[in-house]
Amino acid sequence: MLTIKTKFGSYACHYLTKPKKNAKTLVCLHGFMGTHATFDFLKEHSQWNIIGIDLMGHGESELSNNSVDYVLTNMSEALEEVFIKMALTDIYLLGYSFGGRLAQTYAYHYPNRVKHLFLESAGTGLKEEEEKTLRKESDQKLAQKLKHEGMVSFVEMWQNLPLFASQKLISDKKIMAEVTCKKQQNSETMALSLVHGSVAHQLNFLETDLFNTVPTTFIAGSLDEKYTQIGQTLTDLKQVNLVIIKNVGHCAHLEAPEYFFDILHAMIEGKTIQIQNIEAYEHDLELVTPFKTSYGELTRKKTDIFVVTSTGGIQGYGELLSFETPDYIEETLSNDRHLIKTDLVPLIAGQVLYSPRQVRDLFSPVKGNQMAKSAIETAIWDLFAKVNELSLSEYIGLINEEITVGVSLGIQKDEETLLNIVTDYVNQGYSRIKLKISKGKDLSYIKKIREVYPDLTIMVDANSGYHLSDIDLLKQLDNYRLAMIEQPLGASDFYEHSLLQKEINTPICLDENIRSLNDVKLAHSIRSCQSINLKIPRVGGLTEALEILEYAKDNQLSIWLGGMLESGVGRSLNLILANHSAFTLPGDLSASDRYYVEDVITQSFSLNNGKMKASNEVGIGVCLKETRVKKKKYL
Template identity: 40%
Template structure:
């Protein structure tokens, strides 16, 4: 596999509905779309999942552009890549910056699969033909509005409901949900909104028969989560705390969680995602794939990794129409009876709509590996 060109395009898409968590509300999404072109003439595609503010983690869209342009792409140009797994070692010079690494690595994985004429799911080792779909419900302005949204999603066929919680939007809300929907697969995502001082408060959530409570404590913690898990019947799920297979191993051995939410961007790409999958499989800890409000390219990567055997719980892999008036891929990701059927076509299985991507791009840079040149184009669109 020989890479001849990397193109970065910075786009902005409006969400259909605002999405609120304990750390803030998002109304739109800025995305860096990465295109990796090979000597074969084929292109692979990746997508940065960072947001404009360092709220979920320390990365932003602006830092992603800087790290990709000034460090990661030059590292790729130093020598050929034989296999996408090689990229982890190549990028090890750069600490952290997992979202930026994952975006470029994802594009190269897609290119690799296309040049092998196989689906991305297959080259990753996936075995599934379809995956169960869950949905994440943000914090709403009223309890009634939340219940109505859940009812709508259940009618659409979603197989798991995740609700965002925070202090004063938790026990009363979950009690109401369970009263109206006693049998649904329900989980709560706290996005680091609690501390160990809230142990007794969090123990009250045991009565609601939740699938899990996701990341209730600090974003970088695995010690206090172990103390909390020992006091709860409900399984804890770690999200923000897990950046590598080593993090997963340590958290599991400490008893910090019984479930792990994997996000490709959070852990630096598909290669590390596979390693985390294997650790969890060996330890008997189930996985599910979380979402970062991805557009179609990032969503296609999520579907591919979810095809691996130990992704046994429904993920945040809702179809395109749940988030966007029009997605940047064709066909769009669609759900049928609570499942998304994995494409068998080469690569991610969805074709990026290049005309649309170009139309909504306000910054673009192409780096030509063969001639060691780069071209930039910045428009005057205000964001």
């Protein structure tokens, strides 16, 4: 920390990343009652010099009793002294809420120093004198309340304002850190900041040339209607970049930190994307051996490989994994092809993309159809990683290591056939086996494998093949020390699974009915299961999958990565995500020669002592084979 004395008090300046020569500099200004710690989520992004400044009277800056030190123009002058003493020239300036008022004031007075201004949920000023008078009176009352009741009571009142209602969905740990920081502030200096740094004393920057002079990006949460409207007005009148993050509120950086960073990164590094072309290769792949479940038997699998091309000519790959018939879930390949063409592609055509996470927001008007969404969304993740010249592992922030993998086996004609197949896979190094089961081909099959392999990790997958009335049969599974039974009951059921889990010791894992983070929360809260099978296409893509993984990690919920008979495109994506620390069991990540006679990519993934490793090449790290299969244009 550096403490820098200025004409208007001393400021504490914190390098959130290790200082580097010749790196770009991002300066962050927090909101009312915050500190530099507001921006701690940026610490892991070390390509820039990131500086968080405790504003006057906040955090470790001076607790001045002089009211003039809190006037926005004086704070702006003080910041200029700070930047001169820190030898900062061109800066990227980020201001959140109250910090956004100061950021605008500074950029207005010192436009040549600011390369780009980022405003998060910040007012641009009041127009009418009556508005200003009412705001002054309101701030005076709040300041009196603060001094009279003290920080603890005031912060508890503040956090319950409608402005922060969306934060009730954030983890308790995050909120406690935020609330604790606010309660530790000084009530006298907070009152001075509230009164003298009020928006009532701020210029109406819409009536100035600020936004014509300094490139600006405005970020707001869709649930914060007031600031979303301010951002829209800025865009309409001043052509400011506007990014609305869906389903978050006033404090977008707290509720969606990864998405927020993506926006900063795209603008600072010039890595925004527009889509120029979308097409798909329609494959009909032959399985090495038939794959039988309680739904039926497959000998071939149709799969579409989507190629999404940016205006810069870079391509991202995604796989459409829905089946031809609606027996796994209601989506079908033909319906998804139609939906992508008529509903999804128009939602992203012509859009400026700042983040692959933005795709989920853009697709939100279309309900369900998660596999269709995933085909495009995962291709855009691949595209962003390639534009940034990173492997997808690096882009997400995962360490790519060899991981233990498992294999999923279809229903076999008899116990001996199953045993021979299991033995073959155990000899290949697979340490976790999942057996598909159905009525009549369950207990005796499991018993046979357990007798021969007493220590093998065995899971069974029922694919909704049982009913709650089969409880006596299902209870017998407890005799075989199974890691879990997957989706024994209805494909959309949560309630009956919760009843069954009370009656059996074998952990229940949910699969078909997990389409979103909200489904995971529901299952966890009513104890429908003890584990989750996460399939990227079934939850709409990587954005939702990553949020589910964080929830599982925070709540100690067992989770593992399931497979969908992917080609090499989907398999490569799965191998990358399988490095996430939230996973508690090996996933269905078989070697390339496990399923298809011929794959769609030039690379192959092989097993090494029961482990596999994802590619370290850019994006998902695969190249498509030249093919003469049918190609369909979507954009």
